[in-house]
Amino acid sequence: MKIPRPGLPVRGSKTGQPIMALLDLLGRSWAMGIIWHLYNGPSTFRGLQDYCESISPNTLNTRIKELRDCNLIKRTMEGYALTEYGEELFELLQPMGPWARNRWTESFKTDDPNSL
Numbered sequence: 001m002k003i004p005r006p007g008l009p010v011r012g013s014k015t016g017q018p019i020m021a022l023l024d025l026l027g028r029s030w031a032m033g034i035i036w037h038l039y040n041g042p043s044t045f046r047g048l049q050d051y052c053e054s055i056s057p058n059t060l061n062t063r064i065k066e067l068r069d070c071n072l073i074k075r076t077m078e079g080y081a082l083t084e085y086g087e088e089l090f091e092l093l094q095p096m097g098p099w100a101r102n103r104w105t106e107s108f109k110t111d112d113p114n115s116l
Contacts, residue, residue: 001028001062003066003070004020004021004022004024004025005021006018006021006022008021011024011027025066025067026093028063028066029055029059029063030055030060031066033051034052034060034064034073035072035082036090037051037052038073038080038082038086039082039087039090039094041078042079042080042081044078044079045080067086071083071085071086072085072089073086
């Protein structure tokens, strides 16, 4: 699968809008989990594999390559770490966790499917 780039068509969008390229990348299996884990500090390949539990080594290698190519993570002496861009992205995404846990989950507590 090609690495999504702003300005080029991506999965689900032919417009090439930067947000669509970013959502394509973040929607790939384990991409968000890797970013979330690395926000706590650098991690080795094995540490990432343990955190992601069911991830195959091939999938982890692919995600690491994609996230590195998009300048969200980097290789360090301690393994892998978020870049400045990766940290900034995490800071933007982090507030979505509580919102999803509280507000979005709340929207499913109704018997009326039209209330969404």
